[in-house]
Amino acid sequence: MSEMKYTETHEWVRLEDGGVAACGITDYAQDQLGELVYVELPEVDQEVAQGDDIAVIESVKAAGELKAPVSGTVTERNEALIEEPGAVNTDPTGAGWFVKLRLGDAGQLDALMDQAAYDSYTAGLD
DSSP states (O other): OOEEOOTTTTTTEEEOOOOOOOOEEEHHHHHHOOEEEEEEEEOOOOOOTOOOEEEEEEESSSEEEOOOOOOOOEOOOOHHHHHOOOHHHHOOTTTTOOOHHHHHHEGGGGGOOOOHHHHHHHTTTT
């Protein structure tokens, strides 16, 4: 599995086999949101552009969106989150993934932050 990349809007993306990338929100984001109570996911085969809203997230504190960290086509959605959105709180970068995308432009990954850059970025937010 390759390393994760991060956006300034607190999404993560991890390249998996065959040009497909898993996406979700970071531990920082789930911590800021609090307990998730509702998740609305995009349809499989939906095409998204980098920065598009692709999922709706509601927590006890706020509502927000998951933005596409890269452009691509939705190949899979994490159906388990519909029944148990709290999985994002307990394992945001594992069982709490939202969607998998077939990459439209793998070069977009190069413009995202690595772990050290993201840690530095979030440290400046507190």
